[in-house]
Amino acid sequence: MPLARRTFLGATALALALALPLPMVAAGPAAAAEPTELRLDWATYNPLSLLLKERGYLEEALKPRGIKVRWVQSLGSNKALEFLNAGAIDLGSTAGAAALVARINGNPIKAIYAFSRPEWTALVTRKDTGIAKPADLKGKRVAVTRGTDPHIFLIRALQGAGLTEKDAKLVLLQHPDGRTALDRGDVDAWAGLDPMMAAAEIENGDVLFYRDAAANTWGVLDVREAFAKDNPDLVRAVIAAYERVRAEALKDPTVLRDALVAATKLPEPVVARQLERTDLSQPAVGPVQAEAIRAAGLALQQAGVIAADVNVAGAVDGLIDPAFNPQAGR
Numbered sequence: 001m002p003l004a005r006r007t008f009l010g011a012t013a014l015a016l017a018l019a020l021p022l023p024m025v026a027a028g029p030a031a032a033a034e035p036t037e038l039r040l041d042w043a044t045y046n047p048l049s050l051l052l053k054e055r056g057y058l059e060e061a062l063k064p065r066g067i068k069v070r071w072v073q074s075l076g077s078n079k080a081l082e083f084l085n086a087g088a089i090d091l092g093s094t095a096g097a098a099a100l101v102a103r104i105n106g107n108p109i110k111a112i113y114a115f116s117r118p119e120w121t122a123l124v125t126r127k128d129t130g131i132a133k134p135a136d137l138k139g140k141r142v143a144v145t146r147g148t149d150p151h152i153f154l155i156r157a158l159q160g161a162g163l164t165e166k167d168a169k170l171v172l173l174q175h176p177d178g179r180t181a182l183d184r185g186d187v188d189a190w191a192g193l194d195p196m197m198a199a200a201e202i203e204n205g206d207v208l209f210y211r212d213a214a215a216n217t218w219g220v221l222d223v224r225e226a227f228a229k230d231n232p233d234l235v236r237a238v239i240a241a242y243e244r245v246r247a248e249a250l251k252d253p254t255v256l257r258d259a260l261v262a263a264t265k266l267p268e269p270v271v272a273r274q275l276e277r278t279d280l281s282q283p284a285v286g287p288v289q290a291e292a293i294r295a296a297g298l299a300l301q302q303a304g305v306i307a308a309d310v311n312v313a314g315a316v317d318g319l320i321d322p323a324f325n326p327q328a329g330r
Contacts, residue, residue: 038067038234039089041074044195044264046093046219048115051245051259058241075174078147084109090227091238095149096217096289097296103319104310110228110321113221113239114289117279121150123157123210124192124200131189134210135161140188141169143178149217150191156215156299195264198273217296218289235324243326246280284325290316
């Protein structure tokens, strides 16, 4: 080929190459942008959340970073778990067993903090019903909030009496409505939750006819797994703020009582009854909580609520995450 023609073709090829877009180079993973808002719940069954919301310690800690705090009320574990699953909140307050069932059903959460060890549920009836034990619930109308510790407590109580949910007539209501239904006579019994349960005792003389403190699973703070992975420092900030109000409540229980009275508008004797049944001394999650939740999970599996092929112990191990546990002296 003549030199002139080769030169022309080479120049043409170079021009075309320069005109073509450069190949895309795969970029490394971009760091997730820090959230501008932290969303967490408050609940009357988690008194520390009320005190934290009132004190504003979390807002104070995050203000220099330009992160706002948004509080959302949870009326029960079921609502907190719905909010977490939908991504509407980042951290939520639930019972340990309710969190386990939710995780088994695909809700990607971790339990990272024990806000209380409560006896917050029992089976409640009016004085005049003649109901004295779980076996008496056969054929009776029972108000319950599905997917909460009171619901799980009810299932286990019926199981202990040789009954199942199908032997009673469950009326699905949120906790406050369950108490109202009991006092109106619309139901015969109620799987209660404090502080509404304490109010029913003191204000109406309702009877806690079946109690089992050991069958109440812990109050735990859950976080969405993805949020914890992307924002571990924010999770630690929440735990630190919780620890600040927990220390205040242990030093002076009246601050927790006052916060609960202000939030619920309930009389002091009712709130005092709830707090009598609330232990705030063990915030770190680990084997103790795991054992209580595992026992509840196995009972639910035996009752057919959890599928027989589910590895309950493995699910509990996947739920409990001690990585954010508060450290002594920190």
